[in-house]
Amino acid sequence: MEWVALLLLFFFLCVLLNLLLPQPPQSRWRRRLxxxxxxxxxxxxxxxxxxxxxxDTLRLQTRLGHLAGEIRRVESARMYAKAHRLMALEAAYDDLLDEACRLAGVPADADRKRDEAKRWHEEQELASRGWSW
Structure with a gap:
C-alpha cells in the first residue's frame, strides 16, 4: 500500500516539475498532431x-402584456365578430408564448394540441423562470 502512495507522490512531483520548468520547442509532428x-x-x-x-426578452414581455390586455378587452366588450377576433388574438398570443418558451429554455411540447391547458402550463413555466407581463 505504501508503494501506491509513493507512486502517486512521484507522479504529482513530475506534473509539478513539468509545470514549473520551461517547455522546449515542440517538434513538427507534435504541432501537426x-x-x-x-x-x-x-x-x-x-x-x-x-x-x-x-x-429581445423585454420586447417579447411587452408584446405578451399588450396581447393579454387586448384579449381581456375583447372578451369584456360587445362587438361584431368577437369570436373571430379572439381566435386571432389567441393565436398570436400562443405564438409569442412559444417564442418566449424557446428564449427561456422551456422544453417544447410539440405533440400537445394548442389549448388552454398548454397555454396555462407555458405561462406557469415562464413565471417560474422570472418572466412577467
Missing amino acids: GRSTRRVTARLRRPAVPDPDPF
Whole structure:
C-alpha cells in the first residue's frame, strides 16, 4: 500500500516539475498532431448557445402584456365578430408564448394540441423562470 502512495507522490512531483520548468520547442509532428486534435474536438464539441438579448426578452414581455390586455378587452366588450377576433388574438398570443418558451429554455411540447391547458402550463413555466407581463 505504501508503494501506491509513493507512486502517486512521484507522479504529482513530475506534473509539478513539468509545470514549473520551461517547455522546449515542440517538434513538427507534435504541432501537426495538436492542430488536428483541436480540429477534431472543435467538430465534435457543440457550438455554444449565446445568451438571449435582454432587450429581445423585454420586447417579447411587452408584446405578451399588450396581447393579454387586448384579449381581456375583447372578451369584456360587445362587438361584431368577437369570436373571430379572439381566435386571432389567441393565436398570436400562443405564438409569442412559444417564442418566449424557446428564449427561456422551456422544453417544447410539440405533440400537445394548442389549448388552454398548454397555454396555462407555458405561462406557469415562464413565471417560474422570472418572466412577467
